[in-house]
Amino acid sequence: MEKRSWAEPYKIKMVELLKMTTREQREAAIAAAGYNTFLLKSEDVYIDLLTDSGVGAMSDRQWAGMMMGDEAYAGSRNFYHLRDTVETYYGYKYTVPTHQGRGAENILSQILIKPGDYVPGNMYFTTTRLHQELAGGVFVDVIVDEAHDPASTHPFKGDVDFNKLNALLDEAGADKIPYVCIATCVNMAGGQPISLENLRELRTWCDQHDILLVHDMTRVAENAYFIQQRETGYQDRSVREIVHEICSLTDAATMSSKKDAMVNIGGFLAMNDEGLYEKACELVVVYEGLHTYGGMAGRDMEALAIGITESVQDDHIHARIGQVAYLGESLEAEGVSVVKPYGGHAIFLDARAIVPHLPQEQFPAQALAAALYVDAGIRAMERGAVSAGRNRQTGENHMPKLELVRLTIPRRVYTQAHMDVTAESVVEVMKNAASVKGLRFTYEPGVLRFFQGRFEEIE
Ligand code: F0G
Numbered sequence: 001m002e003k004r005s006w007a008e009p010y011k012i013k014m015v016e017l018l019k020m021t022t023r024e025q026r027e028a029a030i031a032a033a034g035y036n037t038f039l040l041k042s043e044d045v046y047i048d049l050l051t052d053s054g055v056g057a058m059s060d061r062q063w064a065g066m067m068m069g070d071e072a073y074a075g076s077r078n079f080y081h082l083r084d085t086v087e088t089y090y091g092y093k094y095t096v097p098t099h100q101g102r103g104a105e106n107i108l109s110q111i112l113i114k115p116g117d118y119v120p121g122n123m124y125f126t127t128t129r130l131h132q133e134l135a136g137g138v139f140v141d142v143i144v145d146e147a148h149d150p151a152s153t154h155p156f157k158g159d160v161d162f163n164k165l166n167a168l169l170d171e172a173g174a175d176k177i178p179y180v181c182i183a184t185c186v187n188m189a190g191g192q193p194i195s196l197e198n199l200r201e202l203r204t205w206c207d208q209h210d211i212l213l214v215h216d217m218t219r220v221a222e223n224a225y226f227i228q229q230r231e232t233g234y235q236d237r238s239v240r241e242i243v244h245e246i247c248s249l250t251d252a253a254t255m256s257s258k259k260d261a262m263v264n265i266g267g268f269l270a271m272n273d274e275g276l277y278e279k280a281c282e283l284v285v286v287y288e289g290l291h292t293y294g295g296m297a298g299r300d301m302e303a304l305a306i307g308i309t310e311s312v313q314d315d316h317i318h319a320r321i322g323q324v325a326y327l328g329e330s331l332e333a334e335g336v337s338v339v340k341p342y343g344g345h346a347i348f349l350d351a352r353a354i355v356p357h358l359p360q361e362q363f364p365a366q367a368l369a370a371a372l373y374v375d376a377g378i379r380a381m382e383r384g385a386v387s388a389g390r391n392r393q394t395g396e397n398h399m400p401k402l403e404l405v406r407l408t409i410p411r412r413v414y415t416q417a418h419m420d421v422t423a424e425s426v427v428e429v430m431k432n433a434a435s436v437k438g439l440r441f442t443y444e445p446g447v448l449r450f451f452q453g454r455f456e457e458i459e
Pocket of ligand 1: 053102125183257
């Protein structure tokens, strides 16, 4: 068979030069950072796979849009462009801009959650769960069991398990469940999609029990691509159409536009209900800014509006997820244990399999991420026990089944050769896995401890 390669639907117009470092420099840098990749200086990093958030490359059109910023305090032209774009592509009638995703989560949680409420969701996300808890709610994980198994090849690991949801309903009662929170392309599960079939069933369930359905749409376009590739009946539908259909099944959405929509900063809360919109407008002025900018500059709203249109193009998303899969295939070919199927935004290394000598109390994923940085200057992120934090009521450490290191691929930033270098470095670290030491906290922040926590090696 003749080989037919795919390539990116863009070419490079400007490059950012990187500093090269030695192993000794990196050993010193990671120790100074308390073995936390969040505390490294970016200039000491060669290939930065910490996150896909706010680090995408904007297009020439987005940069041109930046020059069209209308920096009026009230009623910026760019806000109306953004609002209309959200309605056209996502279908939500009302848009409230926020400085980023967690700003939207804060406002939504404060409006909808009362102390003692339960918020079911398809796996937790760090900031989302914290805002639910700060508003007095308790997050309840209702994702399918397969999502917690890195080896399961279930095509829709983001699906909701209705047995879990009904068990919560029986125990708590519908009036204690203000909404179900559904993420598309579930980050903590490894970038795994929810199916439209499952979402439709969830819509019916929510209608039956008069419970709202809220959508964390941070990576909705990537989820739509997986539906197009995997779900019967969607092969001939465009990503754009599928995105719209997903959104149409939900009542409101929080968005971190730093991912799918390829801007460096920004987010929004969107909804169809006018009453909810009015309440959000009241709170946005307290925490973010006036309801026509909500913490964003006019130019950033313009870049976001343009980024949304680019994010749902089939060619773009095919190349984007194709690059992630390329890294996954390169790693698997060398026998590295990664979460299957490959995620939309990242490849997740299974730290339990790669550094099996480290017990979870010694934070194997955190230790593996530090070792990766030392090997070749590649910065990854821990997504295991450190990220899971402690139970806010009992103070006990959460010990998640998934103990992962995330190699997150920024959109339109790195080349295939960067992916090769990354895969080779992971293989090298795996070969020398026995030398990776466990870690213990020397400083543990009270909330979201993965961001600023510091560690030392256990000798
Ligand atoms: N929801 C999901 C699914 C996310 O992945 C993030 C951020 C947020 C909400 C919060 O949005 O950062 O704009 O306030 N995820 C980043 C990451 C930080 O690296 O996964 P934010």
